Amino acid sequence: MSTQTQSANAGPASKPRFIVFGAFDRHNFGDMLFAHVVARLLAERRPDVEPVFAGCAQRDLRALGGHDVAALSQLAKRWREEPVTLIHAGGELLTCDAWEAAVMLQKPEEAQTRIARYGSRPADRIAWARAELGTEALAPYVVGRETFAHPASICFNAIGGATLDARDAAFREEVLTKLRSADRVSVRDAQTQATLKRAGIDARLVPDPASMVAELFDARIRKHSSARRGYLAVQFSADFGDDATLAQLAHQLDRLGKTTGLGIVLFRAGAAPWHDDIAVYARLAACMRHAAVTIFESLNTWDICALIANSDGFIGSSLHGRIVAMAYGLPRVNIRHADAAKQRAYVSTWEIADAPGVVPIADTHAAMREALSMNRAVLREKASALAKAYRAACASIMNPQKPDTP
Incomplete structure (x- = not known):
């Protein structure tokens, strides 16, 4: 029995019931960092609290630097009548639907089987997702006061929903109804804030929780450092994997290697389905002429943070690759292939004016050279401010329970 299950099965609580909830039940290093940030700050401010970490499914990701995660549906059954405080830890939770959530919780080979079986059959797709997740919710990572009979507090911490307006009416209404029932709502980008404002919901604007990684966890991250130096940390999602896109990206990275003398280290920010694919990285490396190209295999959250922290800069599609680089005052560039709404929303809200933001692949070399030329003191000041x-x-x-202050 997992430690989370043991905690959830414990008798009457002598301490307040706190659930830290989020999409850290599958491998994405940004979501996994949220749980660590909230837990550390809870320990500082609320030493009376022993939080339970929950997602849409029970998973133990401690071997990868994550947490032992309980399934919220099971906690809701056990603690239905208790005065639970639930904190959504962060992330693009407002736009993740049940099908997406359920697929990303599968092992890669199982995900492909489910996509082939249900992907083109909407009714069956929804039915499978609901059975898999144990909830009828359209947006399963958004929890309001409906889940517990007498919740003490429901809070949303630095959440995102950059494409919420593009979702269908039923999905949007469910999300907005749950948000209206919450005690606290904060969002991580101005676009999401404006969307909620139009719906009559006032949300505080705050940076992403991963902005805290250097301040809170630098000593831990440094323990995961290697002797490798003089490289760019590069990441991209599996949807970059067609031959033409890989050839274009390889050309840009070869140019960067030649003009900067830096190595290229390819890493995965997420290994859940619809994230990053090491086989695609191997194909990119085979296309490149630059001699110093390495594929970083570790999926440990702290190893990934250390790789970014010790780099000369970050290039990738991952928003949290950028945010960890920001936290360490490093040059950063996001590249886009298809949808990059959340990246653009965050950059437009928090990035230094005129810093390279989200660029097409063809502009990777120029954008990274520009980023590398930025004043490092200015980058460090932004990190501290966030x-x-x-x-x-x-x-x-x-x-x-305390009154909010702007």
Whole structure:
């Protein structure tokens, strides 16, 4: 029996019931970091609390630097009548539907089987997802007051929903109804804030929780460092994997290697389905002429953070690759292939004016050279400002019964 299950099965609580909830039940290093950030700040501000970590499914990701995660549906059965405090830890939760959530919780080979079986059959797809997740919710990572009979508090911490307006009416209404029932709502980008404002929901604007990684966890991250230096940390999702796109990206990275003298280290920010694929990285490496190209195989959250922290800069499609680079005051560029709405929304809200943001692959070399030329003191000042802003804003989430302050 997992430690989370043992905790959830415990008798009457002597301490407040706190659930830290999010999409850290599958491998995505950004979501996994949220749980660590919220837990550390809870420990600072609420030493009386022993949080339980929950997602849509029970998973134990401790071997990869994550948490032992309980299934919220099971906690809801056990704690239905208890005064639970639930904190959504962060991330693009407002736009993840049940089908997407259920597929991303599968092993890669199982995900392909489910996509082949249900992907083109909407009714069967929904039925399978609901059975898999144990909930009828259209947006399973968005939880309001409906799940527990007498919740003490429901909080949303630095969440995103950059494409919420594009979802169908039923999905949007479910999300908005749950948000209206919450005690605290903060969002990580101005686009999501404006969307909620139009729906009559006032949400505080705060940086992403991963802005805190250097301040809170630098000592831990440094223990995961290797002797490798003089490289760019590069990541991209599996949808970059067609031959033409890989050839274009290889050309841009070869140019960067030649003009900067830096190595290229390819890493995965997420290994869940619809994230990153090491086989695609191997194909890219085979296309490249630059001699110093390495594929970083570790999926440990802290190894990934250390790889970025010790790099000369980050290039990739991952928003949290960028945010960890921001936290360490490093040059960063996001590249786009298809949808990059959440990346653009975050960059437009928090990035330094005129810093390279989200660029097409063809502009990778030029954008990264521009990023590398930026004043490092300015980059470090931005890192400090974002961490300070998040720490100030999180007080009301950690103490939800206290009045909020802007």
